């Protein structure tokens with residue numbers, strides 16, 4: 001990659017980050033924005049997960065806890081997660097069914 005291509009790439013990334021920052025609601029004394037800044041610096045995976053969930057529910061904190069997208073890989077980590085018992089039982093049942101497939105490498109698509 002040439003210096004010019006690298007400079008253009010950096011500019012595109014910077015523009016995207018600036019646009020996204022401006023899109024985050026400036027609520028709770030900038031708490032959402034600070035959380036996102038922590039996430040993009042790679043300082044906190046928990047902050048990254050919380051940001052992704054909050055973005056997913058249009059920054060309505062209570063909505064993430066009520067999320068019903070059980071197949072989402074972030075579901076068990078979402079902010080406000082509660083009532084894990086039913087989810088954990090369902091996951092164990094799925095694991096029990098798919099464990100032989102996993103052992104044979106059939107369920108792995110990578």
Ligand code: SF4
Pocket residue numbers: 052053054056057064067068069072073074075076078
């Ligand atoms: S767990 Fe729910 S709120 Fe979080 S990213 Fe997935 S679908 Fe969105």
